[in-house]
Amino acid sequence: MTDRATAEELDGSDPLASWRDEFVIPDPDLVYLDGNSLGRTPRRAVEALQQVVEQWSSDLIESWWQHDWLNLALAVGDELAPLIGASAGDVAVHESTTVGIFQQVNVALDLHDRPPTGRRPVIAVDAADFPTDRYVSEGIARLRDADVRPGLDDLDGVDVVLRSLVDYRTAEVADLAGETRRAREAGAITVWDLSHAAGVLELDLPASGVDLAVGCTYKFLNGGPGAPAFVYVAERLQARVTQPIWGWFAQSDQFAMERPFEPRTGIGRMLNGTPPVLGLTAARAGIGVTADAGMGAIASKARRLTAFGLDLVDRFGLESVTPRDPRRRGGHVAIRHPDARRLHEQLTDRRVIVDRRDPDILRLGMSPLTTRFTDVYDAVTVLAGLVNAPPS
Amino acid sequence: MTDRATAEELDGSDPLASWRDEFVIPDPDLVYLDGNSLGRTPRRAVEALQQVVEQWSSDLIESWWQHDWLNLALAVGDELAPLIGASAGDVAVHESTTVGIFQQVNVALDLHDRPPTGRRPVIAVDAADFPTDRYVSEGIARLRDADVRPGLDDLDGVDVVLRSLVDYRTAEVADLAGETRRAREAGAITVWDLSHAAGVLELDLPASGVDLAVGCTYKFLNGGPGAPAFVYVAERLQARVTQPIWGWFAQSDQFAMERPFEPRTGIGRMLNGTPPVLGLTAARAGIGVTADAGMGAIASKARRLTAFGLDLVDRFGLESVTPRDPRRRGGHVAIRHPDARRLHEQLTDRRVIVDRRDPDILRLGMSPLTTRFTDVYDAVTVLAGLVNAPPS
Numbered sequence: 007m008t009d010r011a012t013a014e015e016l017d018g019s020d021p022l023a024s025w026r027d028e029f030v031i032p033d034p035d036l037v038y039l040d041g042n043s044l045g046r047t048p049r050r051a052v053e054a055l056q057q058v059v060e061q062w063s064s065d066l067i068e069s070w071w072q073h074d075w076l077n078l079a080l081a082v083g084d085e086l087a088p089l090i091g092a093s094a095g096d097v098a099v100h101e102s103t104t105v106g107i108f109q110q111v112n113v114a115l116d117l118h119d120r121p122p123t124g125r126r127p128v129i130a131v132d133a134a135d136f137p138t139d140r141y142v143s144e145g146i147a148r149l150r151d152a153d154v155r156p157g158l159d160d161l162d163g164v165d166v167v168l169r170s171l172v173d174y175r176t177a178e179v180a181d182l183a184g185e186t187r188r189a190r191e192a193g194a195i196t197v198w199d200l201s202h203a204a205g206v207l208e209l210d211l212p213a214s215g216v217d218l219a220v221g222c223t224y225k226f227l228n229g230g231p232g233a234p235a236f237v238y239v240a241e242r243l244q245a246r247v248t249q250p251i252w253g254w255f256a257q258s259d260q261f262a263m264e265r266p267f268e269p270r271t272g273i274g275r276m277l278n279g280t281p282p283v284l285g286l287t288a289a290r291a292g293i294g295v296t297a298d299a300g301m302g303a304i305a306s307k308a309r310r311l312t313a314f315g316l317d318l319v320d321r322f323g324l325e326s327v328t329p330r331d332p333r334r335r336g337g338h339v340a341i342r343h344p345d346a347r348r349l350h351e352q353l354t355d356r357r358v359i360v361d362r363r364d365p366d367i368l369r370l371g372m373s374p375l376t377t378r379f380t381d382v383y384d385a386v387t388v389l390a391g392l393v394n395a396p397p398s
Numbered sequence: 399m400t401d402r403a404t405a406e407e408l409d410g411s412d413p414l415a416s417w418r419d420e421f422v423i424p425d426p427d428l429v430y431l432d433g434n435s436l437g438r439t440p441r442r443a444v445e446a447l448q449q450v451v452e453q454w455s456s457d458l459i460e461s462w463w464q465h466d467w468l469n470l471a472l473a474v475g476d477e478l479a480p481l482i483g484a485s486a487g488d489v490a491v492h493e494s495t496t497v498g499i500f501q502q503v504n505v506a507l508d509l510h511d512r513p514p515t516g517r518r519p520v521i522a523v524d525a526a527d528f529p530t531d532r533y534v535s536e537g538i539a540r541l542r543d544a545d546v547r548p549g550l551d552d553l554d555g556v557d558v559v560l561r562s563l564v565d566y567r568t569a570e571v572a573d574l575a576g577e578t579r580r581a582r583e584a585g586a587i588t589v590w591d592l593s594h595a596a597g598v599l600e601l602d603l604p605a606s607g608v609d610l611a612v613g614c615t616y617k618f619l620n621g622g623p624g625a626p627a628f629v630y631v632a633e634r635l636q637a638r639v640t641q642p643i644w645g646w647f648a649q650s651d652q653f654a655m656e657r658p659f660e661p662r663t664g665i666g667r668m669l670n671g672t673p674p675v676l677g678l679t680a681a682r683a684g685i686g687v688t689a690d691a692g693m694g695a696i697a698s699k700a701r702r703l704t705a706f707g708l709d710l711v712d713r714f715g716l717e718s719v720t721p722r723d724p725r726r727r728g729g730h731v732a733i734r735h736p737d738a739r740r741l742h743e744q745l746t747d748r749r750v751i752v753d754r755r756d757p758d759i760l761r762l763g764m765s766p767l768t769t770r771f772t773d774v775y776d777a778v779t780v781l782a783g784l785v786n787a788p789p790s
Contacts, residue, residue, distance in 0.1 A: 030455040040459040047455035055447060055676070062623055063422040063439035067432040067751060075623060104645030104671030105497055112541070138646045138671060141659040145644030149504070150541065224672070231454055231467060231675035252537030253496030254530045261756065267533040279496030279530060280616070283623035284447070284676040359459060364653065 013383035016314065022307050025299050025375045029228070037358040037381045037388075041373025042202060042338050045228030051291035058287045079234075079255070079281040080274060082290045086227075086236055089293065089301050090200065090219070091210030096241055098276045099223065099289060103201060103235040105251070106220035107142045107168065109276060110237060112250040114166040114195040114218055115150065117243065127152040130164040130194070136174045139199055143168055158185075161192035171209075172202035172336035175367050177312070177328045179207065179336055183214040190215070201225060204236070205296050206337035206374065208305040217243055226337055226373055227296055229289035237276050244272050253278040299375055307374035308337045315339040315370055315382045322390035327367070338371040343393060352392050358385045405775035408706065414699050417691050417767045421620070429750040429773045429780075433765025434594060434730045437620030443683035450679045471626075471647070471673040472666060474682045478619075478628055481685065481693050482592065482611070483602030488633055490668045491615065491681060495593060495627040497643070498612035499534045499560065501668060502629060504642040506558040506587040506610055507542065509635065519544040522556040522586070528566045531591055535560055550577075553584035563601075564594035564728035567759050569704070569720045571599065571728055575606040582607070593617060596628070597688050598729035598766065600697040609635055618729055618765055619688055621681035629668050636664050645670040691767055699766035700729045707731040707762055707774045714782035719759070730763040735785065744784050750777045 017023055030047040038046070061069045070076045083097035090097070100106075115127055131143045133156040140154075147154045158169060167189045172179050182198070189196045198219040203209065205226030211219060219238040223229030239247055248269070254260055255277040258268045269275035296304065309332040316339055319326045325342045329335045343349060343366060350362040361369040370385055371377075409415055422439040430438070453461045462468045475489035482489070492498075507519055523535045525548040532546070539546045550561060559581045564571050574590070581588045590611040595601065597618030603611060611630040615621030631639055640661070646652055647669040650660045661667035688696065701724040708731055711718045717734045721727045735741060735758060742754040753761040762777055763769075 030451075032456045038458055044454075044459045044461075046458065047451060052451055055451060058623075059422075059439060059444055059447060062436075064424045066430055066438065067436045067753070068746075069436075069623065101493060101497060102645070102671035102674070104643060104647075105493060108643045108670075136646075137649065137659075138644075141644035141646065141649065144659050145642055148640075149642050231450075231461065232672045232678075233676075234674070235671075248540075250537055250541050251496060251500045252530075252533035253494070254528075254533065255496075257529065257533065267529075267536050278500075279494035279627075280624045282494070282626070282674055282677045284625075284680055285674045286624075288676055354460075361459070 010380065010383050013314070013379040016379035020307065020379070022299060022303055022374055025295070026378070028295050029376050031376070035357070037384050039358070039360045039370040039372065039377065039381060039385050041228070041376060042225050042369065042371030043361050044224055044231060045226060045292060045373055046376045048228055048291045048295045050295060051230060051288040054287045054291045055284065058283060075281070075283050078283060078286050079277055082286050082293065083236060083273065085290065085297060086293045089296060090204060090238065091212060092238055093241065095272055097236050097238050098273045099236045099286060100234050100277055100281050102232070103220060103222045104138050104142060106235040106237045107139060107197070107199065108146065109249045109251065110197040110218045110220050111143060111146050111166055111168055113239070113247050114197050115152065116248050117246060118165045118195055127165045128155050128163055129153070129166045129168060130155045130158055130161060131168045132156070132158050135170050136199070136201070139168055139170065161189055161194050164189070164192060164194040167194050167196040168199065169196065170199040170202065172207070174202055175327070175363050175369070176340050177336040177338045179203070179334050182209070182216065186215045186217070202336050206305065206308045208301050211238060212240065216240060223289045223292060227289070228292035228375070230285065230292065232285065233289040233292070234282055234285050239273055239276065247275060249276050251278045255279055255281065295375065304374045308372060309335070311372035311374065311377055311379065311382055312337065312339050314379055315372065315386060318383065318386040322386060324390060324393065337373065338369045341368045341370065341389070342366050343368065349389060349392055353389060356388055358388050360385065402772065402775050405706070405771040408702070408771035412699065412771070414691060414695055414766055417687070418770070420687050421768050423768070427749070429776050431750070431752045431762040431764065431769065431773060431777050433620070433768060434617050434761065434763030435753050436616055436623060437618060437684060437765055438768045440620055440683045440687045442687060443622060443680040446679050446683045447676065450675060467673070467675050470675060470678050471669055474678050474685060475628060475665065477682065477689060478685045481688060482596060482630065483604060484630055485633065487664055489628050489630050490665045491628045491678060492626050492669055492673050494624070495612060495614045496530050496534060498627040498629045499531060499589070499591065500538065501641045501643065502589040502610045502612050503535060503538050503558055503560055505631070505639050506589050507544065508640050509638060510557045510587055519557045520547050520555055521545070521558045521560060522547045522550055522553060523560045524548070524550050527562050528591070528593070531560050531562065553581055553586050556584060556586040559586050559588040560591065561588065562591040562594065564599070566594050567719070567755050567761070568732050569728040569730045571595070571726050574601070574608065578607045578609070594728050598697065598700045600693050603630060604632065608632060615681045615684060619681070620684035620767070622677065622684065624677065625681040625684070626674055626677050631665055631668065639667060641668050643670045647671060647673065687767065696766045700764060701727070703764035703766065703769055703771065703774055704729065704731050706771055707764065707778060710775065710778040714778060716782060716785065729765065730761045733760045733762065733781070734758050735760065741781060741784055745781060748780055750780050752777065
């Protein structure tokens with residue numbers, strides 16, 4: 007059953023429905039299916055930002071100690087950790103996702119046993135992966151006399167694999183444990199990019215044998231525009247990790263200034279410079295709402311939202327490239343149409359906000375804390391009307 | 399004349415006095431001389447943050463175009479540029495100062511003609527410079543098989559010089575043009591760290607022949623805690639620059655996702671990933687207040703504040719390590735005392751906030767838009783009382 011009454015019933019019985027009230031939603035009629043690009047604004051973020059600005063103006067430099075800003079990047083990491091199955095002490099939140107990927111691929115190159123003499127290190131990255139993942143790899147290859155190999159089918163001779171857990175176009179989910187193992191058996195360390203996974207999939211990085219991961223907090227974690235990224239290092243590896251960008255927040259005794267660099271023990275050695283307090287404050291709010299709602303319930307609703315969307319896609323005869331197996335599917339439904347660009351504009355004009363990835367993909371992002379089944383119904387219905395309408 | 403009436407007169411005739419009203423100052427009696435570590439909160443920052451949060455919640459993903467967030471890192475760079483004598487298009491604002499230093503030292507290594515075959519590249523950094531500058535250099539040396547040479551006296555065989563324009567302890571200002579030239583004549587490119595210079599000294603980077611610079615916006619520019627850093631690349635070099643961290647915001651056609659990395663023309667190639675919109679918004683406010691007040695007037699008041707402070711230091715028989723020549727002096731006065739740690743605590747108890755750098759330095763930061771001559775008078779007077787008091 008895929009009519010609007012069904013959507014309303016699903017909203018009515020949705021155990022997460024009331025969490026939408028935790029967000030600032032000025033226009034309740036706007037159909038927003040782009041929370042996988044920029045999540046909505048948690049009310050807590052508004053309050054927390056007001057509070058941190060008051061701290062800044064009142065307590066000034068002493069805020070670094072009084073409000074523990076010095077430890078903020080690690081405290082927010084501790085709060086994020088359970089959302090990916092990790093423990094406090096395994097995650098730091100700071101800088102951009104790009105910098106996080108740069109750090110982790112360098113870490114992986116250094117963790118790896120040196121390749122046989124005379125061979126250059128090899129980084130494997132899927133040619134269809136998100137561009138930044140490829141760009142960062144190319145840049146590191148240039149810097150370190152390594153090679154980038156496109157494609158992940160053959161990992162023979164590969165030292166580092168960089169890959170997204172959720173494909174940013176199709177929403178296909180890779181086999182986290184199986185692919186980590188396959189790479190390891192081929193002699194490679196995998197850096198997982200969790201940007202489209204964190205906050206929408208139930209993950210257990212330690213149980214999956216993950217070594218290194220990085221991810222974004224402004225998508226399903228609702229951390230705010232350009233929110234800082236997170237980096238994860240398995241506890242068993244932390245003592246061996248050397249990251250490339252050495253700053254005073256990674257120094258073992260930060261304010262003892264007359265010594266050579268000596269990295270902190272634990273995840274703190276992944277830090278660089280002074281943390282972005284405003285961005286971290288908003289990110290913390292988004293992470294907190296997610297943790298309080300519960301990652302299990304959120305992941306469950308994501309599967310139901312995307313299933314409902316795919317049913318509608320079928321009913322209207324649209325084409326989706328998103329997997330039908332809910333275990334292999336992230337938090338969005340990708341629809342392929344040759345007129346994607348025109349349809350995207352027409353949807354926007356009708357206040358249905360989705361995402362486009364050229365040349366022919368429309369992404370309908372379903373962010374479980376704010377997306378209603380009626381949003382999915384309305385978006386696909388309007389889209390189907392546009393697809394099937396005679397050209398104007 | 400260094401009594402309090404003099405200080406009050408100086409405040410009364412201070413042409414910048416009214417700019418203090420542009421800042422949120424909950425406790426007007428607090429003597430805050432640490433604006434060189436964390437500047438005060440511009441009222442505009444409070445308003446701008448409220449506005450950007452409204453944009454986030456109302457316009458969501460469309461804000462990237464509607465409010466030009468896509469270009470924010472460069473727009474804020476354009477507004478900062480005149481404060482260092484640069485032009486629009488020469489500055490980007492993003493990431494942390496640590497990442498900026500990492501980028502620029504790598505850029506300098508690559509800009510440089512390759513050293514003679516068989517010789518490792520050499521980075522020179524003053525052993526007394528701010529720790530992050532040394533740490534980043536050590537990290538890059540490890541990554542790129544280079545050597546770090548401590549000390550700047552002998553630049554023979556040096557490829558890259560990394561140095562602060564203003565010494566973070568003594569406030570001594572290096573000769574920007576002369577030292578850039580001396581390094582160039584020795585065959586080295588200089589990366590200038592302007593963290594303690596931007597927003598308090600009148601600078602003209604192009605006229606000084608500067609190639610590359612990086613700086614902090616949360617000190618004298620009042621950009622907020624952990625505000626993003628700025629990077630400057632001389633216009634004549636931009637086409638030749640290759641920075642190490644390649645992300646999609648540096649790609650020439652950002653949303654064409656199927657191509658190898660091809661950097662943007664101009665300063666945009668220094669960008670990495672998605673910019674920190676909240677942090678940039680606050681930084682923009684601090685930069686805007688500075689620009690509106692006028693860098694010449696601010697630099698002039700800084701010289702008068704520090705001169706007044708040094709007169710008081712002399713009157714009370716304290717020892718300062720800050721240069722007497724106003725052309726060689728940044729925006730703080732450093733006082734050396736073996737009991738610096740105890741004095742720092744006692745000053746804090748008396749609500750006089752200064753900065754300490756172990757083992758024996760107290761820094762009295764004088765931020766011209768918010769520091770009054772009476773603040774300087776009260777701070778040094780209270781300090782002198784503590785120094786000369788019998789032990790309790």
